[in-house]
Amino acid sequence: KAILQDLGVRPENTGDKKERRDSPEAANLFDTGWMEGLTKKQLLDRLNMFLAQRAQQDIFTVIIIDEAQNMPMSLLEQLRLLSNLETAKKKLLQIIFVRQLELDRKLRWPGLRQLNQRISVRFETKALSKEDTQRYIRHRIAVAGGAHRLRFGAGAFGAIWRYSKGYPRFINLICDRALLLGYTERSFVITRGMVRRAALALQGKEDAGLSLSFGGIRRYVPFIAPAALLLFVLLFMVYRGLAK
Numbered sequence: 346k347a348i349l350q351d352l353g354v355r356p357e358n359t360g361d362k363k364e365r366r367d368s369p370e371a372a373n374l375f376d377t378g379w380m381e382g383l384t385k386k387q388l389l390d391r392l393n394m395f396l397a398q399r400a401q402q403d404i405f406t407v408i409i410i411d412e413a414q415n416m417p418m419s420l421l422e423q424l425r426l427l428s429n430l431e432t433a434k435k436k437l438l439q440i441i442f443v444r445q446l447e448l449d450r451k452l453r454w455p456g457l458r459q460l461n462q463r464i465s466v467r468f469e470t471k472a473l474s475k476e477d478t479q480r481y482i483r484h485r486i487a488v489a490g491g492a493h494r495l496r497f498g499a500g501a502f503g504a505i506w507r508y509s510k511g512y513p514r515f516i517n518l519i520c521d522r523a524l525l526l527g528y529t530e531r532s533f534v535i536t537r538g539m540v541r542r543a544a545l546a547l548q549g550k551e552d553a554g555l556s557l558s559f560g561g562i563r564r565y566v567p568f569i570a571p572a573a574l575l576l577f578v579l580l581f582m583v584y585r586g587l588a589k
Contacts, residue, residue, distance in 0.1 A: 346380050346388065348392070348408065348427070349380065349388060349391070349392055349395075352392075352395065352406070354391060354392060354395045355379075355395075356379035356380075356391075389426065389427075389430075392427075392430065393430050393437065396430055396437035396438055397432065397437060399437075400432065400435070400437055405439070406437065406438050406439070407438075407439045407440075407441060408427075408438065408439070408440050408441070409441045409443065410424075410440065410441065410442055410443065411443045412443070412444070412445075413442035413443060413444040413448050414444045414445045414446075414447035414448035414451065418451065418454065418456060418457065421451065421452075421457055421460060422456065422457065422460070424440060424460065425457070425459055425460040425463065427440065428440060428460070428463045442464075452464075470513060472510055472511030472512050473506075473511040473512075473513065473516070474511065475502070475503060475506045475511075477511075478502065478505060478506040478509070478511055478516060479502040479506075481513065481516065482497070482502065482505065482516065482520060485520075494533055495524075495527075495533050495534075495535070496533065496534055496535070497534070497535045498534050498535060498536045498537060499537070500537035501523075501535050501536060501537050501539070501540050503537075504537045504540040504541060504544070505519050505520065505523075505540050505544075508540065508541075508544035509544075515547075518547055519540060519543050519544050519547065520543075522543035522544075522546055522547060523535050523539045523540050523542075523543040525543075526539040526542060526543060527539060
């Protein structure tokens with residue numbers, strides 16, 4: 346039902362008429378009430394008809410499933426049924442799993458053997474080199490529009506690569522935490538020390554929040570003593586006034 350809803354499948358064939366999603370005719374495009382009471386076979390037949398119509402219009406339908414390793418076995422088996430939707434010439438639906446290695450272990454289960462056999466192309470992202478890690482981070486910063494304001498200090502890229510071992514997921518996590526440290530300390534330069542603190546915090550070896558607090562307080566140390574003296578004088582004057 347979720348796939349039917351996301352694809353905008355309607356309860357009946359409305360022909361090849363194109364409709365805008367914000368038009369009155371398409372107001373009920375994502376209404377799922379019509380699915381109630383239908384069997385799984387009836388829903389699959391409706392999906393098959395919808396995909397066949399799109400194929401006649403040379404529209405290629407792809408479903409991308411992120412974090413696929415978290416899907417239960419029963420749902421993976423249902424996706425196998427969707428992979429059967431095809432014409433005599435081509436598949437009507439392509440499914441892309443974006444996953445971690447845990448999915449591979451699930452697919453070895455005997456009940457998912459047929460789904461595993463239907464996966465025709467497999468690609469695994471390997472660990473990035475030190476140079477590729479730096480290029481990857483610079484690209485992400487440029488896409489976000491921060492290339493002209495934000496920079497990484499000497500040794501920061503190398504530290505990110507060492508702590509992440511070149512795996513993009515860990516690179517993202519370390520950079521995210523290091524950028525948070527930079528924001529808290531109002532710095533446009535991400536230092537090697539920030540990267541170290543970020544990596545240790547992700548490993549649970551250091552309280553990043555405590556480090557952030559100390560980092561912020563350190564900036565105001567020169568002003569603490571005069572402020573404390575002024576507060577003492579004010580309190581003394583108030584005390585003398587009350588004593589009179």
